[in-house]
Amino acid sequence: MYILTKPVFLVFEPELIKNIFTKDFQYFTDHGSYINEEIDPLSGQLFNMKGLKWKNLRAKLTPTFTSGKMKMMFQILVDCSHELNNVMDQVSKGNEAFDIKDILGRFTTDIIGSCAFGIECNSLKNPNSEFRNYGRKVFEVKGFQAIKTMLAFTSPQILQFFNIPVNRKDVTNFFLDVVEETVNYRESNNIARKDFMHLLIQLKNNIKIEEGQNDNLKQINDGGEVGTSLTMSELAAQVFVFFIAGFETSSTTITFCFYELAANPDVQDKLRQEIKDILEKHDGKLSYEAITQMTYMDKCLNETLRKYPPVPFLTRECNTPYKVPESDLTIENGTVVIVPILGIQRNPEYYPNPDKFDPERFSSENKAKRHAFTWLPFGEGPRACIALRFGLLQAKVALVALLRNYKFTLNSRTKSPLLLDPRTFTLAVEGSVWLECEKLTSGTII
Numbered sequence: 001m002y003i004l005t006k007p008v009f010l011v012f013e014p015e016l017i018k019n020i021f022t023k024d025f026q027y028f029t030d031h032g033s034y035i036n037e038e039i040d041p042l043s044g045q046l047f048n049m050k051g052l053k054w055k056n057l058r059a060k061l062t063p064t065f066t067s068g069k070m071k072m073m074f075q076i077l078v079d080c081s082h083e084l085n086n087v088m089d090q091v092s093k094g095n096e097a098f099d100i101k102d103i104l105g106r107f108t109t110d111i112i113g114s115c116a117f118g119i120e121c122n123s124l125k126n127p128n129s130e131f132r133n134y135g136r137k138v139f140e141v142k143g144f145q146a147i148k149t150m151l152a153f154t155s156p157q158i159l160q161f162f163n164i165p166v167n168r169k170d171v172t173n174f175f176l177d178v179v180e181e182t183v184n185y186r187e188s189n190n191i192a193r194k195d196f197m198h199l200l201i202q203l204k205n206n207i208k209i210e211e212g213q214n215d216n217l218k219q220i221n222d223g224g225e226v227g228t229s230l231t232m233s234e235l236a237a238q239v240f241v242f243f244i245a246g247f248e249t250s251s252t253t254i255t256f257c258f259y260e261l262a263a264n265p266d267v268q269d270k271l272r273q274e275i276k277d278i279l280e281k282h283d284g285k286l287s288y289e290a291i292t293q294m295t296y297m298d299k300c301l302n303e304t305l306r307k308y309p310p311v312p313f314l315t316r317e318c319n320t321p322y323k324v325p326e327s328d329l330t331i332e333n334g335t336v337v338i339v340p341i342l343g344i345q346r347n348p349e350y351y352p353n354p355d356k357f358d359p360e361r362f363s364s365e366n367k368a369k370r371h372a373f374t375w376l377p378f379g380e381g382p383r384a385c386i387a388l389r390f391g392l393l394q395a396k397v398a399l400v401a402l403l404r405n406y407k408f409t410l411n412s413r414t415k416s417p418l419l420l421d422p423r424t425f426t427l428a429v430e431g432s433v434w435l436e437c438e439k440l441t442s443g444t445i446i
């Protein structure tokens with residue numbers, strides 16, 4: 001198909017996607033998105049980086065997201081869930097309908113603010129906190145900003161040619177200033193906190209981060225020059241991508257999950273029961289270990305990510321002419337490949353009755369019947385989401401904290417059937433998702 005005048009290669013076939021993302025990855029190493037570190041320092045982040053530069057930085061950042069590091073940050077997530085419960089408590093007392101996306105966006109902003117910047121954003125307490133406002137601005141796609149965002153993914157050359165930065169100046173200045181202040185404060189006061197910022201400061205100072213046992217990205221580390229350090233603005237760009245990639249995708253996932261749980265009360269009850277049973281075995285305490293035992297929760301989240309992948313399509317840019325196996329077609333150098341994962345994940349050929357929310361599609365038995373590349377909410381291969389564990393962990397903590405204490409139903413302000421907003425980059429609902437909740441008397445605040 002064509003985007004403006006540019007040909008792009010649209011792939012639906014799972015086996016070909018597998019080749020492009022894994023076996024023949026060397027032809028398709030980049031996302032093909034906009035990057036210009038000189039005029040737009042925040043664009044110099046991992047998602048946009050290309051070739052060897054990306055490979056080296058990915059190798060450096062990968063150890064930041066091992067399960068060991070997730071365990072280390074777990075308490076920060078639990079602390080933020082206390083405030084989430086306080087907000088829900090207020091809402092339930094007032095018997096009012098509430099916009100769940102807004103509350104969860106504030107929850108994930110507080111988590112990422114704390115883990116990435118080491119700052120208490122307090123956006124759950126104060127919906128107009130500075131971080132929340134800048135977070136909203138990044139995803140505001142109106143007027144010229146909408147055109148720039150569209151070009152950044154479809155024709156980055158146009159922006160490069162005219163030297164146009166994608167990120168707004170006020171957003172750039174805010175994030176650069178906050179990061180520099182935080183780094184300087186920590187270095188001059190010798191502060192070591194269990195968060196991403198600390199790990200990134202270590203990289204800036206050329207201290208190699210230990211890899212966890214579960215890290216399977218060794219092949220990327222081999223040959224990467226892990227010894228080179230991050231500059232201050234490179235560090236800021238990575239904090240920025242953790243922030244924007246971290247709060248919106250996760251709050252979107254949790255929002256859609258709550259929508260389906262409210263629409264399917266039997267699933268909601270079953271999940272609540274699992275949460276209660278497992279927490280009982282752990283003396284009522286929410287721990288990392290307890291969360292990893294919640295297998296029905298995994299199924300519910302996987303099914304949510306199937307129906308509503310927050311990033312609805314994936315891209316790769318071809319860097320060397322690639323002959324498509326078993327065809328006479330060649331993908332030319334510079335061509336962008338698009339994988340429409342929303343379409344694939346709602347294809348009745350792979351998921352019969354695709355609009356039905358059915359967590360059992362993700363039982364081991366049912367999963368084994370499908371091609372693995374028909375479920376791609378985090379992408380796949382060396383370029384897949386670096387922080388999927390962290391994204392899922394945020395979702396799980398929110399689900400435990402809220403389902404343990406409240407019962408959720410749909411409010412009539414939620415449009416039925418849901419309408420997806422065509423103007424947003426990540427999947428979002430027109431008019432948002434409105435719920436009501438009732439406090440459960442047997443619930444205990446964690």
Ligand code: HEM
Pocket residue numbers: 031046047048058241242243245246247249250253309310311314315376377378379380381382383384385386387388390391392
């Ligand atoms: C449910 C939550 C999340 C979803 C659904 C999600 C989805 C994705 C997807 C689809 C990609 C592109 C993968 C590809 O092209 O194959 C991606 C990349 C990325 N994500 Fe996530 N993400 C989530 C959470 C997070 C979080 C919490 C962070 C950071 C703290 C994060 C940071 C990144 C980064 C840095 C990349 C670029 C990786 C690279 O190019 O090497 N994501 N994510």
